[in-house]
Amino acid sequence: MRxxxxxxxxxxLEHKLGHRVIEIGCVEMVNRRLTNHHFHHYLNPDRDIDAGALAVHGISLEFLQDKPRFAEIAEEFLDFVRGAELIIHNASFDIGFLNAELALxxxxxxxxxxxxxxxxLRLAKELHPGKKNNLNVLCERYGIDNSKRTLHGALLDAEILAEVYVAMTRGQESLIMEIDQDKASAQETILSPLPQGMHEEIRHAHTVLRATGQELAEHDQLLASIQKESKGKCLWLADTAPA
Incomplete structure (x- = not known):
């Protein structure tokens, strides 16, 4: 799953008024794991930037003067996203702008x-109806560090969105992930002893999957999130607390 x-x-705010894309940021995830592959470009829009937009992202027209036009990176961008599921916060906005660029x-x-x-964004609204669901709020809700997000930036926001999405859909792994055969080295075979009085040389093999370090870290992060949401009433942490 890519x-x-x-x-x-x-x-x-309106591609129909001739506004253009000036930055694209994409990060790749395969089977709910970031691959460290990303696509990122600043783009010369050949037009002015609204003051309101500049206040949000801080990207000036002067900075973009020597950057490529969308036409120069279009094929590279399409190759990167081809065949993948796109996950976008407020998707209609970004898709509208990208399709306007492609139409040109x-x-x-x-x-x-x-x-x-x-x-x-729609997924977040279904999970948290009646609440704010922008990226900053979701980061706070799920305990995700967004301290570097002083201004909007496409690549940083895409990376944060990936973390938010994993947190929002936690628990679905069993529906979409299969056992990785490459992790066979992490498996141990335990032989059950025969009951007394039995002489058959039979052993029942059981496969034990040991959690990886990353999985243990994610488990700890989940418990910390539950502890925060429940205001210190996480039962699992209470069970493991020293007497």
């Missing part, structure tokens, strides 16, 4: 080359 977490920054090049909409688009 997923791409995507975010954009733009010159304004007489290229097909991005949905035609991807496996699908999932709106993580």
């Amino acid at each position: 997923q791409i977490f995507l975010d954009t920054e733009t010159t304004g 090049l007489d290229m097909a909409p991005i949905e035609t080359i991807c496996h699908g688009v999932l709106d993580s």
Whole structure:
């Protein structure tokens, strides 16, 4: 399962008014693990940036003057996202802008080359109805460090979104993940002793899967999140506390 977490920054709020994409950030996840593969470009929009947009992302037109146009990176971008599921916070905004850029090049909409688009904002609203669900709020809710997010930035926001998505969908792993045969070295075979009085040379083999260091760390993070949400009433931590 290949997923791409995507975010954009733009010159304004309405692509229908001629506003353009000025930054694209994507990070890749395979089987709920970040691969460290990413796509990131700043783009020259050949137009002014609205003051309101500049206040949000802090990307100036002067900074973008020597950056490529969207047309120069379009094929590279499409190759990166091809066949993957896109996960975007408020997906209609980013998809609208990306498709507007592709239309200027007489290229097909991005949905035609991807496996699908999932709106993580819609998912968050279903999980937390009636509450705020922007990235900053979700980071606080799930105990995710977003201290570096002083301004919006496409790549940083895509990385944060990946962490938020994993936290929001925690518990679904059993539905979508299979045992990795490459982890066979982490398995141990235990032979059960025969009951007394039995002479048959029979042994019942049981496979034990030992948690990896990363899985143990994720488990600790989950317990810390439950402890925070429950205001110190996490039963699992209480059970393991020293007497």
